[in-house]
Amino acid sequence: MTMTTTPTPTPTTIAMAITILRRSFVVSTVVLLLSLMITAVSAHTGVLNVKYKYAGQGPSITQLKAHDTRRQLGILAGVDLPLGGSGRPDAVGLYYAKIGIGTPTQDYYVQVDTGSDIMWVNCIQCTECPRRSSLGIDLSLYNIKDSATGKMVPCNQEFCVEVNGGPLTGCTANDSCPYLQIYEDGSSTAGVFIKDLVLYDRVSGDLQTTSANGSIIFGCGARQAGDLGSSNEDEALDGILGFGKSNLSIISQLASSGKVKKMFAHCLDGVNGGGIFAIGHVVQPKVNMTPLVPNQPHYNVNMTAVQVGQVFLNISIEVFEAGDRKGTVIDSGTTLAYLPELVYEPLVSKIISQQPDLNVQTVRDEYTCFQYFESIDDGFPPVVFHFENSLSLKVYPHEYLFSLEGLWCIGWQNSGRQSRDRMNLTLLGDLVLSNKLVVYDLENQVIGWTEYNCSSNIKVLDDQTGTIHLVGSHYLASACSLNIRWAIVLLFLSMLLHYIFTEILL
Numbered sequence: 001m002t003m004t005t006t007p008t009p010t011p012t013t014i015a016m017a018i019t020i021l022r023r024s025f026v027v028s029t030v031v032l033l034l035s036l037m038i039t040a041v042s043a044h045t046g047v048l049n050v051k052y053k054y055a056g057q058g059p060s061i062t063q064l065k066a067h068d069t070r071r072q073l074g075i076l077a078g079v080d081l082p083l084g085g086s087g088r089p090d091a092v093g094l095y096y097a098k099i100g101i102g103t104p105t106q107d108y109y110v111q112v113d114t115g116s117d118i119m120w121v122n123c124i125q126c127t128e129c130p131r132r133s134s135l136g137i138d139l140s141l142y143n144i145k146d147s148a149t150g151k152m153v154p155c156n157q158e159f160c161v162e163v164n165g166g167p168l169t170g171c172t173a174n175d176s177c178p179y180l181q182i183y184e185d186g187s188s189t190a191g192v193f194i195k196d197l198v199l200y201d202r203v204s205g206d207l208q209t210t211s212a213n214g215s216i217i218f219g220c221g222a223r224q225a226g227d228l229g230s231s232n233e234d235e236a237l238d239g240i241l242g243f244g245k246s247n248l249s250i251i252s253q254l255a256s257s258g259k260v261k262k263m264f265a266h267c268l269d270g271v272n273g274g275g276i277f278a279i280g281h282v283v284q285p286k287v288n289m290t291p292l293v294p295n296q297p298h299y300n301v302n303m304t305a306v307q308v309g310q311v312f313l314n315i316s317i318e319v320f321e322a323g324d325r326k327g328t329v330i331d332s333g334t335t336l337a338y339l340p341e342l343v344y345e346p347l348v349s350k351i352i353s354q355q356p357d358l359n360v361q362t363v364r365d366e367y368t369c370f371q372y373f374e375s376i377d378d379g380f381p382p383v384v385f386h387f388e389n390s391l392s393l394k395v396y397p398h399e400y401l402f403s404l405e406g407l408w409c410i411g412w413q414n415s416g417r418q419s420r421d422r423m424n425l426t427l428l429g430d431l432v433l434s435n436k437l438v439v440y441d442l443e444n445q446v447i448g449w450t451e452y453n454c455s456s457n458i459k460v461l462d463d464q465t466g467t468i469h470l471v472g473s474h475y476l477a478s479a480c481s482l483n484i485r486w487a488i489v490l491l492f493l494s495m496l497l498h499y500i501f502t503e504i505l506l
Contacts, residue, residue, distance in 0.1 A: 100199030102147030120219030121239030130236035153193035284459035289448035293327040300327035309381030334429030341416025369407035
């Protein structure tokens, strides 16, 4: 057998080998970093990427109540106005999403709103529309000339007739269909309706989506007045994405064209932001449902009882009906929860009675507050709202109590003390709906919810194929956070490139 002698490496060859290995390691690191950059920036799952406006900001109770006041004015206006009470994207929307419109597609950030029917975005003709936003996102103005698929909606079209409650006086075939929304605080938005392709994500597999589009009629806002104008850039968005009940909403339009079922669900994380927003039939988790009150413009349900701990409050169900408003409004776009005085007073009294030694005081002339140094979940009872069909909604002390000036204050609000139009309104908002999966089934006119981890997954049925897919939680990063991410990546990349050139010169 022939023996092969391995040559002894010299110091020169060892140095060359180390240099080659070092450069190979650096190049591999650069390739890995580039791949991480691409993954970090482009990875998105779910049907609609949503973000909570106040995530990580901790807004004050005053901000939240001001938000709700404007919000309720919009909701109540919708009872009488043809548009059904469009939301206001400058200050009343809690959650927003990014969608694509037109050909080629242009991105827009819009408020996701179950309390509004129409979708609308600001238009290129608008001189009063905000150009910047404190949310760290880039605002855009829709221009029909930039889209090969954009068309004006004529005033004699069926959609226009339905929106305006009948034919428009003086309408001719060449006239556009106008829209106008006036709010009780004097703000307004006006423009014309456009029909164009709206791009959205369709579930194609477990935690996978593919792009899909549908022709949607939406408002093109040409004039904004009051707080909707350019002087108010706080939390400004491009418009609103209405998921209301009427045939004008985006979910109804997509369903009428056979694109989707008239069903959707959301699980919104009010602490970390983001969550789940899926269009389709949710099959897991199982959710108990309650009927929607007929002939109401919003998602109203019949509340049957209120329970504090183990005790049911002695109240009549008629107290939840005020004038023409029947039932309890479920609205994820409202921050707090508003109860009629006949419910609010015994509810708060029962909560406080759990701790007889509390020093209760009124803060800022409206908040019931007290000092408490133990665990609030151990010291105070949960509140359970009961609805038709044995559906219940449980709210824990850490959800209905908030910290203010070193005290614990009760988050329930007395709607009996509000203005005449909003007096004794029963409205449950994000205070009780966050961290719950809420399912809207307009095919069967029911709604339901269950406690759920909004950072996990749900299962949605594809009615066309019969397959079931996972839909995961997702978070919509702001332009600011993306810029920071890019800055960090580029910093490391420049350091590595500097290291490479140094090694080559050596």
